[in-house]
Amino acid sequence: MLPLTYKKPEDVLKAITKQGIFFVDLKFCDPFSQWQHITLPAHEFPLEIFRTGMPFDGSSIRGWKAINESDMLLIPDAASAFIDTFGSEPMMSLVCDVIDPITKKPYSRDSRYIAKKSVEALIKSGIGDTAAMGPEAEFFIFDDIRFSSGPNHSFYEVDSVEGWWNTGEEEVPNLGGKIPYKRGYFPVAPLDKTANLRAHMMRALEEAGIVVERGHHEVATAGQGEINFRFSDLLRCADNLMIFRYILKNVAARYGKVLTFLPKPLAGDNGSGMHTHFSLWKKKKNLFAGTGPAGLSDMGLFAIGGIISHAHALAAFTNPTMNSYHRLVPGFEAPVRLAYSARNRSAAIRIPVGSSSPQARRIEVRFPDGSANPYLAFAALLMAALDGIKRKLHPGKPLDKDIYALSPEELARVPQMPGSLEQSLHALEKDHAFLIQDNVFDKDFIAIWTEAKQEEINAIRLVPHPKEFELYYDV
DSSP: OOOOOOOSHHHHHHHHHHTTOOEEEEEEEOTTSOEEEEEEEGGGOOTTHHHHOEEEEOTTSTTSOOGGGOEEEEEEOGGGOEEEOSSSSOEEEEEEEEEOTTTOSBOTTOHHHHHHHHHHHHHHHTSOSEEEEEEEEEEEEESEEEEEEETTEEEEEEEOTTBGGGTTSOOTTOOOOOBOTTOOSSOOTTTOTTHHHHHHHHHHHHHTTOOEEEEEEOSSTTTEEEEEEOOEEHHHHHHHHHHHHHHHHHHHHHTTOEEEOOSOOSTTSOOOOEEEEEEEEETTEETTBSSSGGGBOHHHHHHHHHHHHTHHHHHHHHSOSTTHHHHSSTTSSOOOEEEEESSOTTEEEEOOOSOOOGGGOOEEEOSOOTTSOHHHHHHHHHHHHHHHHHHTOOOOSOOOSOGGGSOHHHHTTSOBOOSSHHHHHHHHHHSOTTTSGGGSSOHHHHHHHHHHHHHHHHHHHTSOOHHHHHHHTTO
16 A cells, blocks of 8 residues: 555545545554554544544543543544554554643643644744654564563563574574674674564555665664654654554564564663654754764754753653663663764764765764653753753763773763663753743643652562572572
8 A cells, every 4th residue: 555645634534535444543642652542433534523623531541631520632633644554454543632622722741732832942932943853763573572570479581583592492493593692783684584574564664654764683682673764843753653663563463573662671782772863944954054073053062962961851751761771871882971972872962974965964862762752752852952052052072982991080071871760850850941941841741750750660669670589589
């Protein structure tokens, strides 16, 4: 099925009729990056639903309305429409905004609305009119996963026919071809056993209207991969990332595999990040292009200064899980140190230099990971960059050395990312004025986010870790 481009609600309805589509699926994102949906027959999807909305109960969504104020509305965005082929038959799928039915205003806890407000803040500032985002969300493809936690046990186990630990297993037959730890970048088949599966994923993305640029195996063993799609404006990019994650997981499921964006599923091997390419534009001119380091403008440098200045608070949204901080440790290509560089991939921010074109000039923020809600992560990055530009926060000279080879004295002068989710939440508590500018993130949302994340921390604190038995059982 060829990709279709929709501009108006009328175009969506015409496509439904022309392609004989029976179902329409309305999708929306909860605060914690889980896509939710409701399905209705096409004959129950009139044109006015784009204006009046689809009622639903918001009280059962984590972090949302109380039961005494549960009624909410979904307003579909025609420009987000794509053909969803993962049901029993093709459906017209649309990403939605969430509206309060009483006030008719956007719901303040809708993360898509927060993303919209960040772009409005950019335009209001007069600095630019477009924030371009291009994420590289890495993932693992496993053949089997199981986990359980109870009062007398706790474990997880993942498996992959490609995993290095299976070199001695009694597979029938065992044909070898296992990728050693940290050596998965980029061997061909038969070492790369997920190449055909990634090709199917890339085809499905293109059919949904997402322009794919490349796909390849990543550094870790056991099916770690990356597929890159074309950058776009902040809101559309966040929509596309949600579609991207949905398609990849469903294609994997069709092949009897399981795909995860968990930042660190394997001990002792590289984790999965979501390096985010970012630039600001005004009247189709790239504001980050200039004559500074690696062809960056002063504005681009100030944006880096803002992101580095607020990195600890940003991590609460760009690295929002306890697992995120198992990835952010030295030795696994993780961008732990808060520095910028033209080519150094161990720095938190890199300036890609693969193209000499001013239009391609951008920064690459390397610390986010795929557990983030893209609407929140992109909005937070934009607000930090705007704060840096307004305050002219220069990040200093680039650090082009191998950060992991620095002497202790040199390393002490380079700040680093927080070491835990708790540290990032403490930073957010102290440093959120840049986020609430123009009411982009309001204090209510930051409060419910912090409360929910603290509950996750407490839940893990209450459970003994299996490694503790190995270390301390004989005490």
